[in-house]
Amino acid sequence: MSRTAIQTIVLLTTITLLVSCGQTETTNETNETTTPAPTPIINEETAETMEENLPENTETDRVMPGEESSTGTVGTEDTNTEVEAGDPNPSATTEIEAPAANEENQTSSTDIKVVRLEQTYTSPAGNDSVAFELSMNGETIEGITVTPLTEHPVSIQRINSFGDIIGTFVTGKKVSELDELDAIGGSSLTTNAFKEAIKSL
Numbered sequence: 001m002s003r004t005a006i007q008t009i010v011l012l013t014t015i016t017l018l019v020s021c022g023q024t025e026t027t028n029e030t031n032e033t034t035t036p037a038p039t040p041i042i043n044e045e046t047a048e049t050m051e052e053n054l055p056e057n058t059e060t061d062r063v064m065p066g067e068e069s070s071t072g073t074v075g076t077e078d079t080n081t082e083v084e085a086g087d088p089n090p091s092a093t094t095e096i097e098a099p100a101a102n103e104e105n106q107t108s109s110t111d112i113k114v115v116r117l118e119q120t121y122t123s124p125a126g127n128d129s130v131a132f133e134l135s136m137n138g139e140t141i142e143g144i145t146v147t148p149l150t151e152h153p154v155s156i157q158r159i160n161s162f163g164d165i166i167g168t169f170v171t172g173k174k175v176s177e178l179d180e181l182d183a184i185g186g187s188s189l190t191t192n193a194f195k196e197a198i199k200s201l
Contacts, residue, residue, distance in 0.1 A: 111137050117197040118149065123189055125152035130159050130190060132197055139174045139201075143167065146190075161185035166194070175201050 117132045129149035135142040146163030148156045162185040170178060175198050184191045 112142060115201065117200065119193040119197040121189055121193040121196075123152070123155050123158075125150075125155055128152060128155045128159075128189075130193055132194055134198075134201075136201075139176070141170045141173060141175065144170055158185070158187035159190050162187045162190040162194070 113136050115134045115136055117134065118129060119132070120127055120129045122128075131147040131149055133145040133147070135144070144163075144167050146159060146166060148159040150156060150159070165185050169181060169184060178195065178198065181191055181195060182188070184194075
């Protein structure tokens with residue numbers, strides 16, 4: 001063989017060896033990567049050691065309401081909650097008392113009766129007549145209306161003057177309290193006729 005052929009064979013052999021070594025290293029690396037880690041074996045001694053190293057009270061006590069636990073007594077929730085003032089609870093009922101009626105200021109219409117009194121008296125014009133209608137609540141006068149029953153103009157004027165203001169003197173008073181009336185509305189004759197008429201009450 002020539003020297004050149006020998007060198008070519010040596011070169012090819014060297015290349016083949018290098019390629020083989022490279023494949024071997026790649027296979028080893030792959031095996032190292034995929035090799036699973038060894039599973040630790042736990043025996044009874046190892047388990048006891050692990051239990052001793054665990055912290056105490058790792059479990060939560062399940063305590064029913066009303067029972068005692070290591071942290072105290074568990075209370076029960078009070079469901080009977082009272083409704084406070086101002087609480088907008090639609091189920092709450094607010095009782096409102098009606099104001100008491102003022103018996104002194106209220107008068108039942110059934111207690112009122114109207115009494116008509118007619119009185120005749122003598123005036124400068126002759127005999128005159130006048131009618132008094134009294135709204136009475138027992139012995140108390142609640143209202144009065146005065147009506148002339150004469151045709152004399154001056155007498156009618158005097159009677160109307162008396163009737164315009166007599167109510168302010170007699171309303172709310174009893175008949176027995178009217179003895180002091182005198183010349184109401186400037187008409188003494190009509191005033192005296194009124195005092196004479198109420199004597200029959």
